Amino acid sequence: MTIESLIEEIETIIDEGKSMPFTSNVMVDAAAIRTAIEDIRLNMPDELMQARKIASERKEILAGAQESADKIIEKAHLRAKEIISEDEITRGAEAQAAEIMQQARANANEIIEQARESAAQLTEQARNWSREMRKSASEYVESIVAVADETLTASVNEIRRARQHLKAASQAKRIDE
DSSP states (O other), X not given: OOHHHHHHHHHHHHHTSEEOTTSSOEEOOHHHHHHHHHHHHHTOOHHHHHHHHHHXXXXXXXXXXXXXXXXXXXXXXXXXXXXXXXXXXXXXXXHHHHXXXXXXXXXXXXXXHHHHHHHHXXXXXXXXXXXXXXXXXXXXXXXXXXXXXXXXXXXXXXXXXXXXXXXXXHHHHHHHO
């Protein structure tokens, strides 16, 4: 028997059933229908059984694929959270680095300004020292020149006296002679 003939047999059983008054229901021989259904099961082609097996395996494969997909999605979410966390850390580090750079620039500018002020003070001190040295040197030279002038004047006067003394002695000797 084929499945189609068994299905026709079930239809015949339904058609031969007694109708219930005032309803669309039909009273049928349940045992005959059960026997026909059992025969359908026994006469099912192998392809149908294989199709059921394939459908069952398909469900298992889909469940496994869904589980793998869920795991991949979960890993992706975790990685995304890590990347976001790393990105936040990176942004925090960049902000901190920018703050450190700004502070370093401010410190460098302050040091440069202090160095300029110190250099200006040292330059002013050097100029003052140089003026004092020139003034002292000038006063020293002036005192040496004054002493030399006095010494030379005294020496010239001494020479003049000695010359006059010699002249007078020479004239006195001429007179004596």
